[in-house]
Amino acid sequence: MTGGLAHQLDLAARRLFPFALSVLMVVLSVVPLPIPGNGLVMPPLGLMAVYYWAIHRPDLVPAIAVFVLGLLEDVLSGAPTGVNTVMFLLVYGIMRIQRKPFLGKPFVVMWFGFVVVAPCAILFDWLLSSAVAGKAIPPLAAVVQVLLAITLYPSVTWLFAAAQRAFLRQKP
Amino acid sequence: MRYAAPVRAAAHRFAFLVLLALAVGLVVLGKADAILVERLRTTVSDAFAPILEALASPMATVDETIADIRDLVHLRSENLRLKQDNERLREWEQRARELTAQNLALREALKFAPHDEVRSVTARVIADSGGSFVRSLLVDAGNRDGVTKGQAAAAGEGLVGRIAEVGDISARVLLITDLNSRIPVLVESTRDHAILAGDNTDQPSLVYLPPNLTLSPGDRIVTASDGGAFPPGLPIGVVASTSDGVVRIQPFANWSRLEYVRIVDYGLKGILGPVEPPPAASARGKHPAKP
Numbered sequence: 001m002t003g004g005l006a007h008q009l010d011l012a013a014r015r016l017f018p019f020a021l022s023v024l025m026v027v028l029s030v031v032p033l034p035i036p037g038n039g040l041v042m043p044p045l046g047l048m049a050v051y052y053w054a055i056h057r058p059d060l061v062p063a064i065a066v067f068v069l070g071l072l073e074d075v076l077s078g079a080p081t082g083v084n085t086v087m088f089l090l091v092y093g094i095m096r097i098q099r100k101p102f103l104g105k106p107f108v109v110m111w112f113g114f115v116v117v118a119p120c121a122i123l124f125d126w127l128l129s130s131a132v133a134g135k136a137i138p139p140l141a142a143v144v145q146v147l148l149a150i151t152l153y154p155s156v157t158w159l160f161a162a163a164q165r166a167f168l169r170q171k172p
Numbered sequence: 173m174r175y176a177a178p179v180r181a182a183a184h185r186f187a188f189l190v191l192l193a194l195a196v197g198l199v200v201l202g203k204a205d206a207i208l209v210e211r212l213r214t215t216v217s218d219a220f221a222p223i224l225e226a227l228a229s230p231m232a233t234v235d236e237t238i239a240d241i242r243d244l245v246h247l248r249s250e251n252l253r254l255k256q257d258n259e260r261l262r263e264w265e266q267r268a269r270e271l272t273a274q275n276l277a278l279r280e281a282l283k284f285a286p287h288d289e290v291r292s293v294t295a296r297v298i299a300d301s302g303g304s305f306v307r308s309l310l311v312d313a314g315n316r317d318g319v320t321k322g323q324a325a326a327a328g329e330g331l332v333g334r335i336a337e338v339g340d341i342s343a344r345v346l347l348i349t350d351l352n353s354r355i356p357v358l359v360e361s362t363r364d365h366a367i368l369a370g371d372n373t374d375q376p377s378l379v380y381l382p383p384n385l386t387l388s389p390g391d392r393i394v395t396a397s398d399g400g401a402f403p404p405g406l407p408i409g410v411v412a413s414t415s416d417g418v419v420r421i422q423p424f425a426n427w428s429r430l431e432y433v434r435i436v437d438y439g440l441k442g443i444l445g446p447v448e449p450p451p452a453a454s455a456r457g458k459h460p461a462k463p
Contacts, residue, residue: 030310032298066191067191071216074213075213075217076299076310077301077306078301079305080306083199085195089188089191125305132203138372138373
């Protein structure tokens with residue numbers, strides 16, 4: 001059953017929600033915060049979003065959406081064009097194939113997965129950024145990012161899960 | 173119907189690979205400094221500038237509130253410090269008056285034609301590099317406000333960077349601490365030339381120093397007009413350390429509280445390419461000057 005126009009719109013809005021939330025994450029990660037250490041202290045919120053939705057609702061966040069997210073991250077953060085785009089797509093591609101073991105599992109399993117994925121993704125980002133810059137970038141920023149990614153993953157994911165429960169109940 | 177699922181899966185895989193190839197292509201194109209990639213970047217920045225601006229304002233309010241509370245605690249010591257500063261500055265004011273008079277007299281004697289008045293645009297910082305491996309800022313002023321590539325961006329007492337990308341309503345400032353930043357500078361006391369090179373740490377270093385030049389901590393570093401990109405004499409920072417032949421500079425800019433930057437238009441052709449004819453409006457600000 002398709003229902004009326006209002007229902008259609010409602011459905012479309014719900015289906016767009018994971019992508020919209022991911023865009024918000026990317027935007028939030030570049031908002032200047034009133035804390036010292038400019039540009040060093042934001043957790044990779046975009047990466048968390050890509051990881052989460054690749055496992056839970058890849059049907060609502062297709063590869064093209066991940067491409068757009070990566071490009072947005074590159075442009076807004078001032079990173080070389082395409083670097084985060086490639087990284088996001090790789091994480092998405094791998095998690096999409098490997099999502100089965102995570103579905104329906106307790107939260108800790110998801111977190112453990114991220115503890116493995118995040119350092120690899122950030123290392124890749126660091127290597128590619130260094131290659132583009134033509135010299136080794138001081139690795140401190142990468143280390144800080146990995147630590148922030150791992151420690152803040154539960155709270156950020158809690159938000160995603162709450163959103164998923166609230167807006168996308170129809171389908172597991 | 174039986175083939176639908178595998179076909180769809182193959183289509184997904186194909187789309188994924190095309191996008192991945194496109195992303196890799198963007199890395200290569202971007203590295204080659206393609207105008208197309210830059211246009212794409214500035215378009216996206218412009219599109220998101222209003223959203224970022226809306227998000228940056230409440231953050232700034234939180235910051236100001238915290239700062240206010242902190243200031244209250246230090247009111248007495250701050251007052252004392254300001255009194256001392258005031259006394260010192262009075263002496264400097266006197267000195268400046270003398271020098272201005274002398275300068276005018278000398279100009280008169282030399283028939284010196286001064287440069288055009290330096291114009292500046294004040295812009296709000298709406299995004300920082302958010303943990304990526306670059307040191308840059310997005311500000312909410314662009315072509316429309318007379319901002320062009322290569323102009324200097326200063327905050328408070330010192331230079332913070334130069335304009336690297338310009339959109340209509342937004343621009344990216346490459347900070348002097350970024351790995352790719354190279355700024356021609358002068359040692360203020362000796363007038364020796366050098367290049368200030370960033371390396372993603374908070375203290376950029378001096379390279380191409382003339383041999384047998386001895387610098388000591390506290391020596392002031394200012395912009396040089398080499399390449400005509402920057403107004404000469406804009407303060408940058410002081411020598412922080414000179415260990416192992418590496419001279420590190422502590423910039424005057426306070427990185428943790430960069431809320432506004434002043435983009436200085438010196439009206440000369442920048443090192444980064446042609447500058448469009450100067451816009452009709454002169455010295456203007458998008459935001460009221462901060463006290």
